[in-house]
Amino acid sequence: MPWAWLLGLGLCFHCAAATPEYELKAVFLFRFAEFVEWPPQAFADAQAPLTICVLGDDPFGGYLDDTVRGEKVNERPLAVRRLRDVDSVSACHIVFISSSEHEQMRRDLAALKGRSILTVSDNDGFDRAGGMIGLALADNKIRLQVNPDAAKAADLKLSSKLLVTATIVGGEN
């Protein structure tokens, strides 16, 4: 029942606890799939699922799974994978780099370079490290910091609407 689920999201949105923050971030992760266009070769076939991978410790609990369950984006089903190691990233389309990977964030990003994988993280300095979309908290709200150049380099097309609502970063490296 989607409406019942929406009702629950609303309640979480107001409580602004640590967990509700990630609940919102989970929704954001899911919605990035709508505003980003992957190249066709990123998928094995037309029915191949769009896979969201969580690299490092999973801050969402089971919430991300709940968010994407039954949903489809551009006729594709959604899948969630949890990665411990960046090397097993091959089948991912969106990679959330968890705060547990803060140390080896640069290495991870370098490993992902050249792949059509959207990189998202709420770690500080993510944008400077060459991440594509950073989730920053400002005025108790999550704000997007987007690096279009990085996305472009990964052969990903970001929706202009995403750019309108986000803060454009990068360009220095």
Added chain:
Amino acid sequence: MSFRDLPIRRKLMSVLLAVSALMLLITCTTFIVYELLTFRQGMVKNVATLGQVIAANSTAALAFDNAADAAEVLDALRAEPHVVAAGLYDRAGHLFARFPAQAGADGLPAELEADGYRFERGRLVAVIPVTQHGNQRLGTLHIETDLDALYARLRLYGEITAAVIALSLLLAFVLSRFLQQQIAHPILRLAQAAKSVSEDGDYSVRVETLGRDEVSQLTGAFNQMLAQIQQQHRELTDNAARVREQLDRLNLLHRITRAIGERQDLPSIFQVLIRSLEDSLAIDFGCICLHDAGEQLLSVTSIGARGVPTATALGMTSGAKIAIDGNGLADCLRGNLVYEPEIAAVSFPFPQRLAAAGLGSVVFAPLAVESKVFGVLIASRRAQQGFSSVDCEFLRQLSEHAGLAAHQAQLYGALQQAYDDLRQTQQAILQQERLRVLGQMASGIAHDINNAISPVALYTESLLEKETGLSANARRQLETIQRAVDDVAQTVLRMREFYRHRDTDLTLAPVKLNQLVPQVIDLTRARWYDIPQQRGVVIELRTELAPGLPAFMGVESEIREALTNLVFNAVDAMPDGGTLSIRTGLAADAPSRVYVDVIDSGVGMDADTQRRCLEPFFTTKGERGTGLGLSMVYGMVKRHSADIEVESAPGRGTRMRLLFLVMPQVDASPEAGAAAAGPRQRLRILVIDDDPLVINSLRDTLQGDGHAVTAADGGQNGIDEFLAAQRRGQDFSVVITDLGMPYVDGRKVAAAIKAASRETPIIMLTGWGQRLVADRDVPAEVDKVLNKPPKLQALREALVECCASSGAKR
């Protein structure tokens, strides 16, 4: 004022305007509705487009919970002035951003509404889902726009429509003025013309026709109708005038006819006719001429007062003769009305005469009775062509009426004559009836007297004959009785003569005037001698009988009676006495005629009395006379083919002469009485009578003659007696029977006896004997009829006559 009472102009205009307005209204309304619907769709489409754009632009703001962005996107609606309010709702239906940002939330619904576009609350409400690429729903966009544009458009359209309708109506009005010119005007002119026709009766009005449409056809038909009406009206007027004229003529005709009808004599009728024509028809000369068929002439009978000078100038005064030549008069006399409109142009003498007297035209109208023209009505005027056909027709009818009136006048005369005749005949019949009754009475009296005197006569005669020892005195007295009885018998006989019916088929016998005259003198002695003498008046009688007059065939009794009447008249004509002359003689002319004159020296007769004296019931004697005397004389004269001459003058006496034609004839039969000397037979005689005195006297007398007499009282006794004798073989030689008896009369007796014995002669003895002979009423069974009172001599002769033949047979 209802629509139908509106003038046609207004009607046309109203129809045109109403139709135009209605059409325009329908068109505009359709257009507006269509436009509004289209506009509404356009509005929806615009809002949808706007909403889609807004929704598309607000996906990221919604997706990533950026209310400021969302507000910014919504704020773009500012460019659209009709957007009243807008709101962006998140997936949970919470208001996420609004427009205008500063307004309160009251413009937007608290609850999310279903997706779609709705016109409600005077607004267009669009509820649009917000998705990114048709994926998961991100939220909802709610936009409300006002309908000012719609209203503005509506207003605009209304204004346009109003303008168009106003313009169109103006145009229609102008057009209707033009149409009215084309349609209403001809109709109005027609109406005007019709009105003037009906109000003024002016049928000469015509309406001009324009073009060839129905109205023009109607106008043409109207004109044609008017022309016909005008024609008919003219004819009607003419006819009315003619009818009036004819009516006047008829009235005149009626007046004249009535005036004529009141007259009974022709001159008066003609005078009235001519005078009426002069007064009423204003003719200058009028006259009536009667046709003398024998002489082929017309004689002028009546001339009007006005025409007298002209008539004098023409020489046509009353009584003048006009010759019938080949002129119109001849044609008129054939029964045709002749009209000469110009007399001067006719060459015949009579018209020329009229023309010379200054007359111009003339009409000859025939006066006819049963298609036989008896006269001509001439009507003339000084003017030529002076008579119209109506006049001629009038004169023709008038002449017919005049002819009829003349005929009626003649008929009236004839009727009067017939009436007079009828009255006289009626009186004659009354008189005859009176005489007949008188006669029957006289007959009865005569019968009784004859019966009564029969014994007297028989006994006297018998005594004088048989009693030789009578004294001279007795014989003289008996002879007196005998004469008295004879006188009584004669008187009764004369009385009978008085009532006797005349039978034209009387037996003629030789009549000798010289014998007749003394009888007449004797018969009338009382009148010319006895009665005047009582008054001290003396009438001298002279008789001059020419000797040797031949006898002529006639009925003596009739002639005697006629002479008696003449003598009576002569005596009556001499109330103061005078001389009565009776003369006989032989007339000088041939074939030879004998005459008898009865001449008196009395008052005489004037011409009128002479002319009428022979008519029945004409009398100068007042109550004393029957008026039948001379009439009977005249009847006798006619029956004998004789003549009567009357010669008289007032105060100079009268001579009446009867002239009888003498015919060759045998001498009269020898005088009866010879038989008296004959041998007497002894006869068995049966005497039948109802009067005992008669029976006794007959029995005594006949027994005195030596006959065997059996008497029977009454008819039935007589028959019984006869039959009894017959059975005894003692037949009677002869039967003498009375005629008038009660129950069984003489006729029955005679029939019974003849039935029993055809041979037995029967002598009938009757007081009516004379009448039986005269009337040829003798029963076939009776051999001889004798009168009562019977003369002994006559009885003997009859017995000899009857029994000679029967006795010879025995």
